[in-house]
Amino acid sequence: xxxxxxxxxxxxxxxxxxxxxxxxxxxxxxxxxxxxxxxxxxxxxxxxxxxxxxxxxxxxxxxxxxxxxxxxxxxxxxxxxxxxxxxxxxxxxxx
Amino acid sequence: xxxxxxxxxxxxxxxxxxxxxxxxxxxxxxxxxxxxxxxxxxxxxxxxxxxxxxxxxxxxxxxxxxxxxxxxxxxxxxxxxxxxxxxxxxxxxxxxxxxxxxxxxxxxxxxxxxxxxxxxxxxxxxxxxxxxxxxxxxxxxxxxxxxxxxxxxxxxxxxxxxxxxxxxxxxxxxxxxxxxxxxxxxxxxxxxxxxxxxxxxxxxxxxxxxxxxxxxxxxxxxxxxxxxxxxxxxxxxxxxxxxxxxxxxxxxxxxxxxxxxxxxxxxxxxxxxxxxxxxxxxxxxxxxxxxxxxxxxxxxxxxxxxxxxxxxxxxxxxxxxxxxxxxxxxxxxxxxxxxxxxxxxxxxxxxxxxxxxxxxxxxxxxxxxxxxxxxxxxxxxxxxxxxxxxxxxxxxxxxxxxxxxxxxxxxxxxxxxxxxxxxxxxxxxxxxxxxxxxxxxxxxxxxxxxxxxxxxxxxxxxxxxxxxxxxxxxxxxxxxxxxxxx
Numbered sequence: 001x002x003x004x005x006x007x008x009x010x011x012x013x014x015x016x017x018x019x020x021x022x023x024x025x026x027x028x029x030x031x032x033x034x035x036x037x038x039x040x041x042x043x044x045x046x047x048x049x050x051x052x053x054x055x056x057x058x059x060x061x062x063x064x065x066x067x068x069x070x071x072x073x074x075x076x077x078x079x080x081x082x083x084x085x086x087x088x089x090x091x092x093x094x095x
Numbered sequence: 096x097x098x099x100x101x102x103x104x105x106x107x108x109x110x111x112x113x114x115x116x117x118x119x120x121x122x123x124x125x126x127x128x129x130x131x132x133x134x135x136x137x138x139x140x141x142x143x144x145x146x147x148x149x150x151x152x153x154x155x156x157x158x159x160x161x162x163x164x165x166x167x168x169x170x171x172x173x174x175x176x177x178x179x180x181x182x183x184x185x186x187x188x189x190x191x192x193x194x195x196x197x198x199x200x201x202x203x204x205x206x207x208x209x210x211x212x213x214x215x216x217x218x219x220x221x222x223x224x225x226x227x228x229x230x231x232x233x234x235x236x237x238x239x240x241x242x243x244x245x246x247x248x249x250x251x252x253x254x255x256x257x258x259x260x261x262x263x264x265x266x267x268x269x270x271x272x273x274x275x276x277x278x279x280x281x282x283x284x285x286x287x288x289x290x291x292x293x294x295x296x297x298x299x300x301x302x303x304x305x306x307x308x309x310x311x312x313x314x315x316x317x318x319x320x321x322x323x324x325x326x327x328x329x330x331x332x333x334x335x336x337x338x339x340x341x342x343x344x345x346x347x348x349x350x351x352x353x354x355x356x357x358x359x360x361x362x363x364x365x366x367x368x369x370x371x372x373x374x375x376x377x378x379x380x381x382x383x384x385x386x387x388x389x390x391x392x393x394x395x396x397x398x399x400x401x402x403x404x405x406x407x408x409x410x411x412x413x414x415x416x417x418x419x420x421x422x423x424x425x426x427x428x429x430x431x432x433x434x435x436x437x438x439x440x441x442x443x444x445x446x447x448x449x450x451x452x453x454x455x456x457x458x459x460x461x462x463x464x465x466x467x468x469x470x471x472x473x474x475x476x477x478x479x480x481x482x483x484x485x486x487x488x489x490x491x492x493x494x495x496x497x498x499x500x501x502x503x504x505x506x507x508x509x510x511x512x513x514x515x516x517x518x519x520x521x522x523x524x525x526x527x528x529x530x531x532x533x534x535x536x537x538x539x540x541x542x543x544x545x546x547x548x549x550x551x552x553x554x555x556x557x558x559x560x561x562x563x564x565x566x567x568x569x570x571x572x573x574x575x576x577x578x579x580x581x
Contacts, residue, residue: 008455015413015458016420017451018439027455033513034456038402038469041476051474052481054304055290055529055554060333075197081427088422091434 001039003031101125101260102577105169105317108263112158112168119158119168123151123212126170130214130261133581136237138246138256140175141182142215150212157210166324167210172262174253175216176223177203177308178297182213186299187231188221190425190445200297201329202266202308209324214262217252221447222416223268223301225249226276226519227509230449235506238281239578240544244503247277253311254281259581264312264321268298270305271404272498272522275534278311279547280503282536282576284564285311286318288557290529291336294329302411303334305404305526314574315533315564319343322557338555346562352386354563357491359394362521368501374538374546379495381570392487392494396479400524403480405516406460406473407527413457416450452512481528488530488553493563497521498532498549502540521549531557533564536573545576 003011008028012019019027073086082089100108100117111117127144147170154168178184178196185191199207207213220230228236228251238246239259246255250267254277257265267274269287278285286309293308300306310318310325322343329335358379363372383389421427421441428440443451460469487494500518509515525532531552538546552560568574 003459011455011459011462014462015451015454016417016435016439016442017446017454018436018443027452030452030512031455031459033511034405034516037513037516038406041399041402041406041472042468044396044399044472044476044479046472046475046479049475049478051471052478053474054334055481055527056334056336061330061337063330072197077423078197079194079424081421081425090422091431091437093434 001035003028003035101129103263104313105263105320108169109165109320113163119151119154119212120148122168123147123170123214126214126262133259133261136239136255136259136261137234138217138236138252138259138261139172139215140185140187140218140233140252143182146181147212147214154210154212164209164324165320166206169211169264170214170262171206171211172214172217172253172256172265173203174219174250174266174268176219176268176299177266178299179203179213179216182216184216184299185233186222187219187233188445188447188450189232190419192426194424196297198297201294201331202325203297205325205327206321217256217265219252220249220449222299222412222450223249223270223273224412224449224453226272226515228252229506230447232447238503239581240281241503243505244544245280245506247280247503249273250277250285250311254278254283254285257281257283257311257313258578260577264310264317267309267311269307269309269526270302271408271526272519274309274311275498275522275532275549278534279498279536279545279549282545282547282573283311283313284315284318284574285309285534286315286322286557286561287532288322288326289531289555291334292338292555292557293326294332294335296329296331300415302408303415304411305408314568315535315561316347316568319347319558319561319565322561341558343558343561346559347565349559349562349566350386351382351563351566354387354492355490356382356387356389357392357487357494358389359397359494359496360391361394362496366500367497370540371497371501371546375495375497375548378537378548378567381567382495385566385570390491392491394483394487396476396483397524398520399476400480400527401517401520403473403476404519404523404527405456406469407477409453409457410461410470411457412450413454413461416446416454419445421445477527480524484524484528484530485553492552493560494551496549496551498534498547502542502544502546525549525551530554531560533560535564535568536576537571538573539576545573
């Protein structure tokens with residue numbers, strides 16, 4: 001498998017990253033080298049082997065759906081780049 | 096050899112505090128002065144003496160009232176991946192520069208409750224992605240043994256700070272070797288517990304099925320003592336395993352006699368520095384003299400650890416790092432056209448090259464048409480590796496192996512991503528299986544740098560592993576060496 005420049009641009013787009021042409025060429029070289037190394041896993045026979053998402057198999061723990069924390073809006077919003085009247089500000093989305 | 100108070104172990108400092116030979120404030124000030132004097136190492140990212148001294152004063156009051164625990168007044172540094180209310184938390188990324196968390200990570204909170212005094216936040220690779228600390232957005236950390244060399248990573252600020260006696264103990268995190276490798280690069284002892292034993296709550300996420308908080312200190316004994324207060328089941332972390340409180344010091348007096356230690360011989364062949372190989376052989380002989388039985392173990396699948404790891408870890412990273420959108424917190428670009436453009440520019444400006452690279456690898460392996468071929472395939476091979484490693488622990492108590500291919504290397508020496516990734520070959524299989532491991536010193540290279548090995552055990556065997564490491568440290572003094580000038 002070899003990634004073309006247009007693949008790199010598509011991956012960057014899916015990743016929400018903006019890259020220029022020079023960066024795209026550099027990343028293309030790096031990713032192709034990395035995937036060459038990764039390709040080795042394709043040769044392994046994994047018939048009847050279940051995927052392992054996590055070191056401890058088993059169901060995720062559930063908790064009671066109850067309020068455990070006090071609302072602390074001001075403190076929780078203190079790192080927002082832009083805010084107004086208790087809301088996060090973003091560029092206009094709807095015309 | 097250790098002499099000054101700042102060279103003392105956690106166990107020794109605890110006794111001195113209890114006997115009132117030193118106060119927590121004096122101890123904190125001693126370390127704060129050293130941190131200031133050795134700023135060139137770039138180990139610390141955020142130091143706030145007034146907050147540290149207030150914590151120390153509170154610890155002294157607790158001790159005076161007879162309400163201190165064994166750790167009350169002992170200083171500690173936290174890796175910048177653990178969120179803290181009173182120090183900023185950046186994960187060594189421009190994306191989070193100056194971020195003030197509204198809460199403390201559970202590990203931080205547990206150690207605060209024990210009365211430990213935080214000295215500040217230590218540098219690391221950005222979002223814990225790297226093995227050399229060269230990926231920090233706030234500059235590389237220097238290895239106190241040789242300032243031209245890396246301190247290891249990603250917990251490189253932690254390793255350099257402990258080695259240079261800028262703290263007696265530090266937290267670290269290990270996703271693919273980020274505690275064990277920096278420990279052996281700096282001649283200190285680093286414990287990566289079993290995945291799911293420590294709480295990940297408040298630890299900035301890199302790869303959630305691998306991330307494991309741990310400790311870096313001068314000795315296994317010190318790690319065991321601090322583990323006792325660090326580890327408690329945390330319902331806030333859905334992958335934290337529900338186990339009762341445990342005394343991690345209970346094996347410190349264990350007898351090595353009759354224990355079986357496995358050695359994966361193929362890891363000692365090609366690509367390992369010959370002086371490192373010889374020093375690990377000496378460590379194996381020391382265990383043999385102590386009465387351990389040494390057996391060869393076969394690990395045919397572990398060589399696939401690196402490719403599997405970079406699929407799994409990058410996939411999880413791409414998902415975890417999608418939260419950095421410049422909306423609720425973190426860097427926001429100044430100029431943009433619309434919201435999509437704002438998110439893209441904010442991420443591209445705020446994230447460094449390595450996180451961007453890993454996000455792109457992860458996005459690709461999770462994308463339509465490649466998910467089964469890469470992500471699911473890697474998870475299947477992950478199970479084969481885990482089965483193989485879990486299998487050997489049916490026969491042996493622990494495994495000794497290298498943790499790195501050689502001693503600490505020079506800055507810039509592993510700048511090619513694939514070259515850097517391949518040097519994780521001894522540590523990532525252990526992470527994929529979720530096993531506990533300890534990186535610890537066992538010799539000195541002719542170039543003056545420390546050498547070390549990795550001791551690995553079965554799931555949830557960290558107490559026994561700490562005991563086995565401590566017995567080795569009772570027979571040897573490699574862990575007591577400090578770099579000249581520190």
